[in-house]
Amino acid sequence: MNEETQCPAWCVADHAAEDEGVVRHRGAPVDVPVISGAGAGELIVEMHILDGEPAAWVYIGDGVDRSIEVSRESVARLAHALVALPP
Secondary structure: OOOOOOOOOOOOOOHHHHOOOOOEEEOOOEEEEEEEOOEEEEEEEEEEEEOOOOOOEEEEEOOOOOEEEEEHHHHHHHHHHHHOOOO
16 A cells, blocks of 8 residues: 555555555455355455545455445445345
């Protein structure tokens, strides 16, 4: 990270260890216990943004091979749709 880079208040990245050329700010990951068709497990939810970019993205996945990345606005729409599901 260069001296001009300002981390957002929520950034927990160790830029010296994690970044190679491009600074990637990331929030603290949240592990969410879930039950899926494959059984019990956890999903990781983490926000990130490339330095200088206007939009932050939210990663939702298992940390291995299943994931989606969506905008923060899309997360809000997804959360609203999930809350509106019948019990």
